Amino acid sequence: MRSHLNLPSSTNHIPPRSERILTLLSEYFCLRVQDVAQLIANREPTETDLRNTRRGLELLWQRGLAHRIAHFEPHPDTWKGSNKWVYGLSDKAVRDFGGKTFDEHSERTLDHELEISFFHIALKRFCEEKNLQLYWQQSDLKRGIHPDALFAITTPIGAFPFFLEIEKQRMIGRSGREEPKVIKKLTRFADYYDTSECQKDWNFKTFRVVVVSKSETVRDNLHALLKEKLPYPMFMLTSEQFYKVDIGAKIFKKPTTDDIYPLLVL
Numbered sequence: 275m276r277s278h279l280n281l282p283s284s285t286n287h288i289p290p291r292s293e294r295i296l297t298l299l300s301e302y303f304c305l306r307v308q309d310v311a312q313l314i315a316n317r318e319p320t321e322t323d324l325r326n327t328r329r330g331l332e333l334l335w336q337r338g339l340a341h342r343i344a345h346f347e348p349h350p351d352t353w354k355g356s357n358k359w360v361y362g363l364s365d366k367a368v369r370d371f372g373g374k375t376f377d378e379h380s381e382r383t384l385d386h387e388l389e390i391s392f393f394h395i396a397l398k399r400f401c402e403e404k405n406l407q408l409y410w411q412q413s414d415l416k417r418g419i420h421p422d423a424l425f426a427i428t429t430p431i432g433a434f435p436f437f438l439e440i441e442k443q444r445m446i447g448r449s450g451r452e453e454p455k456v457i458k459k460l461t462r463f464a465d466y467y468d469t470s471e472c473q474k475d476w477n478f479k480t481f482r483v484v485v486v487s488k489s490e491t492v493r494d495n496l497h498a499l500l501k502e503k504l505p506y507p508m509f510m511l512t513s514e515q516f517y518k519v520d521i522g523a524k525i526f527k528k529p530t531t532d533d534i535y536p537l538l539v540l
Contacts, residue, residue, distance in 0.1 A: 288337065292330040296363070299340065300373040302391045303412055304362040304384070306345070307331060309391070331361050339367040341376045345384045360384055374413045389440045389514065390422055393486060396521045401427060404522070404540060417475035419466050421483075424476070427538060434538065435481045436510075437463065444488055446495045456496065457503055460485070464504050480508075484526070484537075487513045493527065500529035510535065 288296075291314070298305060298313055311319035311327040319327070334340035341364045348355035362376020379387070394410060401408040407428035415421055421437035428434075441456055463483050466472050473479045487493040493513040500509055507528045516525035524534040 288333060288339075289330065291326060292333050295327070295330050295334060296339065296367065299361060299363050299367075299376075302394055303374050304360050304376055304379075304387050304391055306358055306360055306388070309395070310361070313395070331359070334367075335361070339364055339370075341365075341379075343376075343379060343381050343384060345381070345388070360388065386422075386440055386442055389442065389486065390438065392514075393438065393440070393517060393521075394423070394425075396517055397425065400522045400537075406538075418469075418471045419462055429538065429540065435476070435478050437481055437483045439483060439485045441485055441487045441492070441496070443492065446487075446492050446499065454499065456485075457499060460500070460504055460509065464506055464508070467506075467508055483509050485509060485511045486517065487511065489513055490515065497527045497529055505529045510537070 294314060295310055298310055302309075302313075305313075307324060307328050308319060310331065311323040314327065315323050331340060331342070335342055340361050342359045342361045344357040345360045346355055346357050362379065363373045365375050365377045367373065368375045390412065394412075398408055398410075400406075409426040409428075411424040412422075415424060419437070422440050423438040424435065425438065426433050426435045439456075439459070443456070446454055446456060460483065467481065468479045470479075472481075485496065487496060490513045493511050497511050500506075500511070507530050509529055510526040511528070512525045516523075519525075522536060522538070524536050526535045526537060527533075528535060
C-alpha cells in the first residue's frame, strides 16, 4: 500500500514498508513496534511481521525521520517488565511533510500519549466497520479549553463532535480540601459548553466529552463524583479495558444516571 503523503526527495529511496510506517506515525503520533506491525498486517502480527516492522522503523530512525524513546512496560503477571521503543515523527520529518513532532517528548507522559493512540486506533476501526466518517485532531488544540484530542463522527443523521480526555490516575477521590484535578478540568468543559466562545474556537457550540479512566473502579469513582458535582449528560465515562474490547458497545456511563450507553446510537 502506497503512502498518501507527498513525500520529499529525502524519502524517495526508502522501502514501501517504511513509507507506510511514516503514514501511520503521522496519523497516530506515537506507536510501538507491535502497534505498527498490527496496523500494517490488519491482524495479530507474526514474528516475521514484527521483525520487518522493526527494520522499517530503525531505517527511519537512522535516516533522521523518526524519533524513539524507551518506554518501560510492566509484565501483567509479575513485578518485572521490559523497555520497548515508542516511535514518532522527528522534527525533520514534520518539516518535510507536516504532522506532530515526537522529538524532545517527555518520557513520563508516554503512557498518556500511547493511550490516545490506542483509543484512536479502536475508534477508527469502529468507524470503518460501521461505514462512518471520522475526523480526528490531535494538534493545535489549545483554545478556551485544551483537550487531549478532538474527534467528530458523521452518521446519516448528522455529525457529532467529541473531546477526549485520558485519565491515567489509579485513584480518584477527595484529598483533604483539594478538588481532584480531573474535576477542575471537566468543570471548564461544562462552563465552555454551548457558549459563543466555543462556537468561535471550534465552529460548534455543543459537544460530548469522552473520559477514559485507568480501570472500571476509577471510572465508577469519577461517575459518583460527577453525579454530585457536574451531573451533565455531556460527559461519557469509560475505562481502558472496556473500549479495547468493543468501543461501540454499551460501555459509557453518564453522571445523570446509572444506565450504560453506547458511544453512538446507530
